[in-house]
Amino acid sequence: MLAAAIRYSPQVRLLLATTFVLTLARAITLPYLVVYLAQNFSLDISGIGLMIGGALIVASLLSLYGGYLIDTLRSYTVIIASTLVFTGAFITAVVSRELSLFFISLVLINLALAVVDIAAKAGFCALLPLDERSEVFSIKYTLSNVAYAVGPFVGVALILLDDHLPFLVSALLGLVMCLLYRRWGERSARANLDNGPQTGFLSVGGQLLKDRRLICFTLGGALSAVVFGQFTAYLSQYLVVTSSASEAARYISYLVATNAVTVIALQYVIGRRISSRQLMPWLLAGMALFLAGLLGFSLAQSLLAWCLAMLVFTLGEIIVIPAEYMFIDSIAPEHLRGVYYGAQNLSNLGAALGPVICGFALAHLVPVATFYLLIGSVCLAALFYYLGAKGNNGTTA
Template sequence: MLAALKRYPTTVNLLLLTTFVLTLSRAITLPYLVVYLSESFQLSISHIGLLIGGALIAASLLSLYGGHLVDNLRSYSVVISATLVFALAFVAAIASRSATLFFLCLVLINLALAVVDIASKAGFCALLPVEERAEVFAIKYTLSNLGYAIGPLLGVALLELDGHLPFLMSAAMGLAMCLAYHRLADRSLQPSERQQPGAGFMQVCLGLARDRRLVCFTLGGALSAVVFGQFTAYLSQYLVVTASASEAARLVGVLVTTNAVTVIALQYLIGRRIARQQLMPWLMAGMALFIVGLLGFSVAGSALAWCLAMVVFTLGEIIVIPAEYMFIDLIAPEHLRGVYYGAQNLSNLGAALGPMMVGLVLGHLVPVLVFYLMVLAVLLAGLFYYLGTRGPLQA
């Protein structure tokens, strides 16, 4: 990985660093967010879930327009603006005296992170040859998982000093990254070669809706995100129902660590080998690993069994996410890469819906059916992926 980073253009490394720093900054506040909302606004757990999930859904929908901006503005301007909004939104969140204002701040934080993510992917495609893109996507995903592994630990440490420090640290890191990008970035970079400069956002959206492959792949991505997008949430729900709350918390902590270690150790090694010419076999392998992992969860009777199932499940995640990036890279026209990657972010809707569906199952049916419901989602995702890859793809 270090060898790859050394040969990349400075702007590629800067984009990787920007997404990593912003992801780390976002992850710092994760351990405290629920507690902060409860203590500051006296919200119930159900209302907190709606606020956090609603902010993610709103940001995912708005990121489609963010992708449109990436296609029509200089990458430099978009990234600088997004990182500045990211930092200011954390400051505004601390100053918020109402849950509504805090919700808007959370939407802006998630949206800014999504826009930088889209601009980075579009920048990779503009700056690197086709054969090197799988590797840079694998590096990006590895760094993101590293951020989510380190961030909560740093957030807990800051929380011991002062309740506002996690938010202030996140704001400071976002502002520092904004200043660094302002100083070091290539200001002339324009990721997309606009062939239709007059196309408005609604016209672009209609064009996206007519792209059968994108629609199928977005549906497949949303269904697969139901399975892996917030797996900690539905595993926690299942374990709280089938075991004690303390046992659930302990086991979920072990599983999160297992997932993070597996991703960090193997993501780059596997992700860089995903070939553009064999995306469907790779995707189906990822889907199969998801199913094996889910079935392992359904019969696990010990912490070791749960961890082994999580390793298999994580291997599926390691394959599917870079393969999704590569597929969008294949089908996106050069002048619309940003908005295509924005459409890919709509898969977050599946991640938000997953815990809701699981809650309904646990409330009315046998708990173990949760995992069979997830297997069904994987099978449907595989079907949509298959439909999306039918016919010739770009070389």
């Protein structure tokens, strides 16, 4: 994978490095965020979930406008501004004593990361030919998983030194990437506005609503994200209900490790083979693996069975995420790539809803019904993917 990344132009490598470092900075604060909110703002577990989930939802909605800015301004300007906001938000989070200000900081952190992510995707499409994009999308996703695997360990080590260090180090990483991008980022790159009219955001939103393929794929992505977006949350909920808190913690640690190792080991190997001309077969294969994994979870009676089911489940994740990127790339007009990727980012709404839906199922139905609801979500996602791909020459076999 590293050898493949070295082949790319300096601008592609810089985009990969920027998304990796900012994702790492975000991951560093993850293990302490729940504790920090409980200790400093006296929130209970439901209040903490509302804060973290609410910040993600608001940021996902606002990222649609971030995508519009990427289409109308220089990517250089947007990335510099986003990394500065990212840095400032972490510093504000440290000094804030008001819960509302801390919530705004969380929104800005998630928003800035989402906007840089969208800018990177649009940049890859502008800098690379079509047949090389699946490979770079896979590299980016693998690096993101490496960041989320390493970041929490760094955060735990920093907490032992000082309570505020995770936030300060994350702010420092954001500032470093801002300075590096200011020095080596491509300043001349500008959205190609000659391909379409320079319309306002509301007009662009109207165009998006008329694109049936985008709407279907956004809905499919949201329904898929219900399943894989925060799987650790609903699996923890299920295991706590069906066993004990200590047993749930032990199982989840093995399942997270299985997921991380599988993604890091196989994402690039599988993802680079996803063809833009055969996206629907790939997506259906990913959906089938999700179904098999969820059935495995519903039947698992031992740790080994859980880990095997997680392995199958993760293979579905490895396929679906880059395939979604490739589909949006295939339907997005050149002058609207940013806002199309911003629309795809709305799938995070599904990730935020997953634990809520599963919590309801665990409270009012038999525990195993959780997985049957998730299987239903996968089937609906596959249907919307099919409807979105139908009639698109780049995705049908």
